[in-house]
Amino acid sequence: MRNDLRFYLTAAGLMLLLPAVILLKKPPVSAPEGAPVTGSYTVLQTKTGALTQVPARDYLIGAVAAEMPASYPEEALRAQAVLCHTYIERIRLQNRKSPPASLMGADISDDPSAYQGWLSVEQMQLEYGTHYEEYSAKIAAAVDAAGGLLLCWEDQPVIAAYHALSPGMTESAANVWGAEVPYLTPVSSRWDEQVAPETVTLSAETVRAALEQAVPGLTLPAQPSEWFGQSERSASGTVLSVACGGRRLTGQTVREALALRSAAFTVQANADSLVFTVSGAGHGVGMSQYGAGQMAKKGSSFAEILAHYYPGTTLTGA
Numbered sequence: 001m002r003n004d005l006r007f008y009l010t011a012a013g014l015m016l017l018l019p020a021v022i023l024l025k026k027p028p029v030s031a032p033e034g035a036p037v038t039g040s041y042t043v044l045q046t047k048t049g050a051l052t053q054v055p056a057r058d059y060l061i062g063a064v065a066a067e068m069p070a071s072y073p074e075e076a077l078r079a080q081a082v083l084c085h086t087y088i089e090r091i092r093l094q095n096r097k098s099p100p101a102s103l104m105g106a107d108i109s110d111d112p113s114a115y116q117g118w119l120s121v122e123q124m125q126l127e128y129g130t131h132y133e134e135y136s137a138k139i140a141a142a143v144d145a146a147g148g149l150l151l152c153w154e155d156q157p158v159i160a161a162y163h164a165l166s167p168g169m170t171e172s173a174a175n176v177w178g179a180e181v182p183y184l185t186p187v188s189s190r191w192d193e194q195v196a197p198e199t200v201t202l203s204a205e206t207v208r209a210a211l212e213q214a215v216p217g218l219t220l221p222a223q224p225s226e227w228f229g230q231s232e233r234s235a236s237g238t239v240l241s242v243a244c245g246g247r248r249l250t251g252q253t254v255r256e257a258l259a260l261r262s263a264a265f266t267v268q269a270n271a272d273s274l275v276f277t278v279s280g281a282g283h284g285v286g287m288s289q290y291g292a293g294q295m296a297k298k299g300s301s302f303a304e305i306l307a308h309y310y311p312g313t314t315l316t317g318a
Helices: 056-067 074-097 121-146 173-177 190-194 204-214 251-258 289-297 302-309
Strands: 040-044 051-055 149-153 198-203 228-233 239-244 247-250 264-269 273-279 314-317
Touching: 040 056, 051 056, 056 074, 056 121, 074 121, 074 149, 074 289, 074 302, 190 289, 198 204, 204 251, 204 273, 239 251, 247 251, 251 264, 289 302
Parallel strands: none
Antiparallel strands: 040 051, 149 314, 198 273, 228 239, 239 247, 264 273
């Protein structure tokens, strides 16, 4: 899930203008005292089919390791620890009501295409190499400091959506998944604009084959310059729909077909290739991990990071 969040969906503020040149800063957001992470989770090992009982603390360390680079600042890692804990608790509550047969009685599996990622100690050792001791201790400290907390909306764990990088503003759940979620609304993530867009050049043959396979019945004209037409975009820059081959495709359809890192893209056609300029990485909903890292570097606490990206939510002890 570090590169893309695949598993989700089963306020404006008032600016006070003072007569003098005085700006009132928002009061700092404080976090409640979090109880130590206790208990355990049953994890289905997808390769072997084994059910493994993993202490909750160890599970969260492995989840944070899978989902966020260990080089990120401590407060960003703490924010990620809260989200990883919130995610699995929400999943466990859902699965108790309607257990999926695919989990074979487990709380979650280690399949990152279906759930959040998770690394075992052995996998972390391979991932971090000579930095294993340093990085594992850093992540463990983040889990111990904040992992016992949950991010909630109306006393229920939130949909803990996050992504690697936004185009400069996060996206609404409605534009990506078609359903309004009150705390998954667009917020500024201006720090992300520091990252240059990615340029992807694909041959016309590659684009044609990928789109026609992804969209049955789609027939593209002979000239690549005629393949893409006018696009409709959200305020966050996501392509909501784009004219393509006489039809309108969603930006997510194009993104997935061509393996673009986000649906915030523009396209330029050449004689035998197409050049995509892509901003952001991931679906764009919820916390931008890069933005969280930049906020942490500028002094924001994990509670302030979470309050920014999930407006109206509250942090509670588990």
